[in-house]
Amino acid sequence: MQATPEGGRKGRRTVALIAGAAVLGVVAGTCAGYLVQADREPTALPPLSQPSLAQAKGAGPEPLSAAQDRKVKVDGDLRKLLLKKPGxxxxxLVEEGEDGWMDxxxxxxxxxxPAGAFRxxxxxxxxxxxxxxDWREGSTYSxxxxxxxxxxxxxxAEAADEASDGYYYAQPSDDYDTESWPIPGTGDGMxxxxxxxxxxYGVSLYSAEAHAWRGDIEMQVWIYDTKPIPxxxxxxxxxxxxxQL
Structure with a gap:
């Protein structure tokens, strides 16, 4: 179900085309503005002397706290943003990484x-x-x-691209059995x-997964059980x- 390393490149061309179209749109809008302005009668400039403006009192807005500043949050200990294991x-059954980190x-x-993915x-x-x-509840739910x-x-756009690969490989075009739903509040998360x-593996192993992204972070959720997953x-x-993100 996980993407091949080549899959990690899918979507880059689309993102580039959209970005290019956006740039062209800005340029076209700017040119149109110049043309409209060129057809207008010149307007008189205001006098150079202007009344002085009163300086606002106070020290200005308070800086964001570490809890409110997402940049501070995501650049800190990423493990603290993971969901806590249920009581x-x-x-x-298979612990990934070491002390919550994967190199x-x-x-x-x-x-x-793996070799292609590494490159x-x-x-x-x-x-x-x-x-x-990762955690396990009961004897089979993980x-x-x-x-x-x-x-x-x-x-x-790497986090978005990786999530896009997750969407693609989670439900290929020829897979008519997999069911999918948008994740509320995530834009295109699925x-x-x-x-x-x-x-x-000698047993009936059911699975479910979720992929989404925010900023520079991609989220992956994997669930396995020996009975259907709701x-x-x-x-x-x-x-x-x-x-949490």
């Missing part, structure tokens, strides 16, 4: 082609860091949540439930996690 939850190599290993994440996608949490942060210094279980489960987790 009574146990460690996941580039560990994150690349989550792709179907793309290091170069094109400007991978910065990834925080992860959750993993990743927050992946990008530098976005060159192209500026949640997916796969009703057909994976039986390649829509409400994945939507609730995804919505609450995005509210």
């Amino acid at each position: 009574g939850a146990r460690k996941g 580039l190599g560990e994150y690349a290993e989550t792709y179907k082609s 793309n994440l290091a170069a094109d996608n400007e991978f910065r860091r990834a925080a992860v949490t 959750v993993e949540i990743r927050l992946v942060q990008f530098r976005q210094e060159e192209k500026g 949640a997916y439930v796969h009703p057909k279980p994976d039986t390649s 829509k409400a489960k994945v939507l609730d987790l995804a919505k609450r996690q995005m509210e």
Whole structure:
């Protein structure tokens, strides 16, 4: 269900075309403004002497607190933005990363082609860091949540591109079984439930996932169980996690 490293490049051309169209739109609007102004009669300039303006009293608006300033929040300890494990939850069956962090190599290993993913994440996608949490409830229900942060210094859309890949691979065009819903409050964030279980491990393993992004951070939610996963489960987790960002 996870994207191949090549998939990480999908959407870049579309983003570039949209950005180009926006720039052309601004230029066209500016040119039209000059043409309109050229046809108008010149207006007299106001006198140079103007009444002095009273200086506003006070020290000005208070700076944002660390809690209100999103830049401060997302540049801090990314692990603190992950959802807390529910009471009574146990460690996941397969713990990712170390002490809540995944380095580039560990994150690349989550792709179907780790070597290609490593190259793309290091170069094109400007991978910065990834925080992860996972837990298990009962004997079979397990959750993993990743927050992946990008530098976005060159192209500026890596988190959005990665989320877009998540949407594409979560529900390919020839997959008519997977159900999907928008995640409230996220713009284009999507949640997916796969009703057909994976039986390649000797058991029927059902799965659900969610992908969204905000700023330079992409969110991934993965849920697995041996029985069908309700829509409400994945939507609730995804919505609450995005509210942390």
